[in-house]
Amino acid sequence: MTIPRQIGPESGPRTALPDYGRSSATVERMVSDLRRGAGAKRRSGRKVRALFPAAATRDTALRAIVSALLLGGALIAAVAIALLLATVEDGRSPGTGLLIVLFALGSCGLLLLLLGLRFGAVALATARSRVEISEDGLYVVGAFRSRSVAWQDIHAVESRVVHPVHWLTAALRLRDGSRVLMPAFDRHIWTYGQPSGQDIRALRIELRRYEQAGRRPF
Numbered sequence: 765m766t767i768p769r770q771i772g773p774e775s776g777p778r779t780a781l782p783d784y785g786r787s788s789a790t791v792e793r794m795v796s797d798l799r800r801g802a803g804a805k806r807r808s809g810r811k812v813r814a815l816f817p818a819a820a821t822r823d824t825a826l827r828a829i830v831s832a833l834l835l836g837g838a839l840i841a842a843v844a845i846a847l848l849l850a851t852v853e854d855g856r857s858p859g860t861g862l863l864i865v866l867f868a869l870g871s872c873g874l875l876l877l878l879l880g881l882r883f884g885a886v887a888l889a890t891a892r893s894r895v896e897i898s899e900d901g902l903y904v905v906g907a908f909r910s911r912s913v914a915w916q917d918i919h920a921v922e923s924r925v926v927h928p929v930h931w932l933t934a935a936l937r938l939r940d941g942s943r944v945l946m947p948a949f950d951r952h953i954w955t956y957g958q959p960s961g962q963d964i965r966a967l968r969i970e971l972r973r974y975e976q977a978g979r980r981p982f
Contacts, residue, residue: 815895815963817948827887834880841873882929889930889947895963897970902936906947913944915974921967923949923960932956934964 817823845866852858858866889907896903901914917938925935927945934949949964 813897815897815948815966817890817893817950818961820890823950823952824887824890827883827890831880831883831887834876834883838873838876838880841869841876845869845873885929886947886950890950893947893950895946895948895967897967902967904936904944904946906945911944913938915971918971921964921971923964934960 848862848866848869849858852862885907892905892907894905896905901912901916902918903912904910913936917940918936919939920937921934922937922943923934925933925943925945927933927935930945930947930950931953932951934946936944936946938944949961
């Protein structure tokens with residue numbers, strides 16, 4: 765026995781029961797779409813945790829001020845050299861004493877210029893640097909460039925790396941022997957004697973978990 769879904773003449777049918785065939789197909793299609801959406805979300809929504817400098821705002825302002833003062837000192841030295849050279853009469857060479865003063869001013873000006881550029885670069889690095897931890901590895905952002913490093917390429921996390929620009933900082937030592945600096949962990953001179961912070965230990969724990977389990981740490 766079948767139950768008709770329509771009652772009445774062909775010219776004006778009235779639906780008595782819904783079309784369960786179409787409804788079932790619609791539900792199945794909705795469930796399928798939801799499953800595909802959940803799978804896409806799992807693929808695209810990777811767990812990411814970011815590590816930043818401990819006091820980014822304070823350190824950026826401090827290093828920017830130091831950079832401005834040093835660059836200002838270099839400019840003053842350059843102006844002083846130009847004024848001293850202007851005192852030399854035409855056709856005559858500067859004396860020995862003036863040459864010594866010019867050499868001293870030039871050396872100080874060059875040193876101040878290099879230090880000012882260094883502090884400016886480190887201030888920029890402090891403002892934008894970070895280290896993102898994901899299931900695939902680390903994404904290291906520096907002052908001028910960024911780099912992605914896979915977990916299997918990392919051999920160790922070093923916390924006391926000496927660099928000519930960043931001075932004492934942290935880095936990733938890769939299996940090919942190269943290093944990837946992490947400017948987010950640049951240290952002040954008054955913190956050189958202190959042990960590494962919790963963020964460095966967290967990176968080492970994640971790396972050790974990956975090595976022990978032989979899989980991604982997430």
